[in-house]
Amino acid sequence: MTETIVADVPAATVSVVWDADQAVTQLYSQHYRPLVRLAALLVRDFATAEEVVQDAFVAMHGAWRRLRDPNKALSYLRQSVVNRARSVLRHRAVVEKYAPKSMPDAPSAEYGALGELERTAVIDALRTLPTRQREAIVLRYYGDFSEAQIADAMGISRGAVKSHTARGIAALRGVLEQT
Numbered sequence: 001m002t003e004t005i006v007a008d009v010p011a012a013t014v015s016v017v018w019d020a021d022q023a024v025t026q027l028y029s030q031h032y033r034p035l036v037r038l039a040a041l042l043v044r045d046f047a048t049a050e051e052v053v054q055d056a057f058v059a060m061h062g063a064w065r066r067l068r069d070p071n072k073a074l075s076y077l078r079q080s081v082v083n084r085a086r087s088v089l090r091h092r093a094v095v096e097k098y099a100p101k102s103m104p105d106a107p108s109a110e111y112g113a114l115g116e117l118e119r120t121a122v123i124d125a126l127r128t129l130p131t132r133q134r135e136a137i138v139l140r141y142y143g144d145f146s147e148a149q150i151a152d153a154m155g156i157s158r159g160a161v162k163s164h165t166a167r168g169i170a171a172l173r174g175v176l177e178q179t
Contacts, residue, residue: 020064027073028057035081042085052088056080125175132156133168140165 032053039049056077060067067073126134135154139145140161145153150161 020061023064023070023073024057024061027060027077031074031077032057035077038078039081039085042082043088048088049085052084053081055084121176121179122172125172125179128175129168129171132164133171136161136164137168137172 035053035056036046036049039052040046043049043052059080060073060077064070067076126137129137132154136150139150139153140147147158147161150165151158154161156164
């Protein structure tokens with residue numbers, strides 16, 4: 001897999017067949033960081049990238065005897081890192097797809113109780129208004145009708161709608177300020 005200088009042979013290199021521990025140690029010391037960078041680019045998470053690379057080294061160590069050409073160990077590692085990164089991304093997609101939907105930010109129970117009290121106070125105040133004023137306000141602010149639509153619904157002029165609405169709001173303001 002790698003070449004080493006033998007002390008007995010001056011300046012000559014001899015190819016040595018290493019065992020899995022030596023080969024993986026040598027590959028790890030030389031190629032760990034570039035492989036982590038590759039994995040980080042793929043999975044967009046440094047911690048997960050480190051796990052992917054570690055798993056690739058462990059798998060290569062276990063499969064060292066089955067490796068046909070030890071000179072292609074780095075290629076095997078790169079392919080293993082890419083495949084494991086794809087697996088991580090597929091797993092993330094499945095987890096995100098089936099993750100429980102988060103509840104929208106719900107206000108506190110106190111907020112709901114106060115809102116209910118306010119609605120009750122407004123409804124009670126509306127009940128004190130004369131019929132025409134109450135109808136004009138309800139159609140305008142609860143029904144979201146325009147002045148023309150209110151006039152048609154009530155059978156009165158637009159000016160009368162404006163008058164009933166203004167008087168009704170003034171009366172509501174007075175009642176609600178007292179409570």
